[in-house]
Amino acid sequence: MPEQPIQHIAICPGSFDPITNGHLDVIRRAAELFGRVVVAVAEEAGKQHLFTAAERMEMARTACVHLANVEVDSFSGLVVEYARRRQAVALVKGLRAISDFEREVQMALMNRRLAGAIHTVFLVTHPDYAFLSSSLVKEICSMGGQIDELVPPGVAKQLCERLSPR
Numbered sequence: 001m002p003e004q005p006i007q008h009i010a011i012c013p014g015s016f017d018p019i020t021n022g023h024l025d026v027i028r029r030a031a032e033l034f035g036r037v038v039v040a041v042a043e044e045a046g047k048q049h050l051f052t053a054a055e056r057m058e059m060a061r062t063a064c065v066h067l068a069n070v071e072v073d074s075f076s077g078l079v080v081e082y083a084r085r086r087q088a089v090a091l092v093k094g095l096r097a098i099s100d101f102e103r104e105v106q107m108a109l110m111n112r113r114l115a116g117a118i119h120t121v122f123l124v125t126h127p128d129y130a131f132l133s134s135s136l137v138k139e140i141c142s143m144g145g146q147i148d149e150l151v152p153p154g155v156a157k158q159l160c161e162r163l164s165p166r
């Protein structure tokens with residue numbers, strides 16, 4: 001019987017409040033590198049989010065529907081514990097600018113200390129999205145600015161419904 005290729009699993013963790021085209025670019029490239037990618041929406045009960053975990057998951061699911069080896073899930077608690085449960089080999093994070101670097105390296109080193117077998121892989125964001133963040137998108141939308149090219153189509157609609165000045 002021919003040997004089955006090993007399907008390495010990677011986790012793309014984040015708040016995804018909401019998912020942006022920058023996130024999607026990183027997820028799409030992670031899906032080229034790994035056999036299976038789990039977009040893991042952090043529930044983070046104590047944190048203020050615009051969208052509920054269920055809403056954030058639904059938007060991510062719709063945005064990733066064309067990526068066959070990508071699934072969307074949610075997690076609470078430590079991301080490395082979740083990664084262990086999912087038998088993942090890596091956490092994949094996007095790096096936009098030097099401003100991301102310090103916090104991301106700190107988290108990567110702490111996660112390495114907690115779970116040495118799980119690697120953090122950084123993908124440098126596409127230059128088109130280097131300026132993009134969920135917070136900025138929310139701010140622009142709340143002030144009536146155009147966000148159509150910054151987030152997946154369904155997300156723009158949902159954001160506008162929740163945030164646009166009437």
Ligand code: PNS
Binds near residue numbers: 015016079111
């Ligand atoms: O999209 P964000 O807000 O930058 O995502 C941050 C996230 C959710 C990936 C990070 O806060 C996280 O991993 N939270 C889970 C709790 C945890 O494991 N904390 C220790 C990290 S060293």
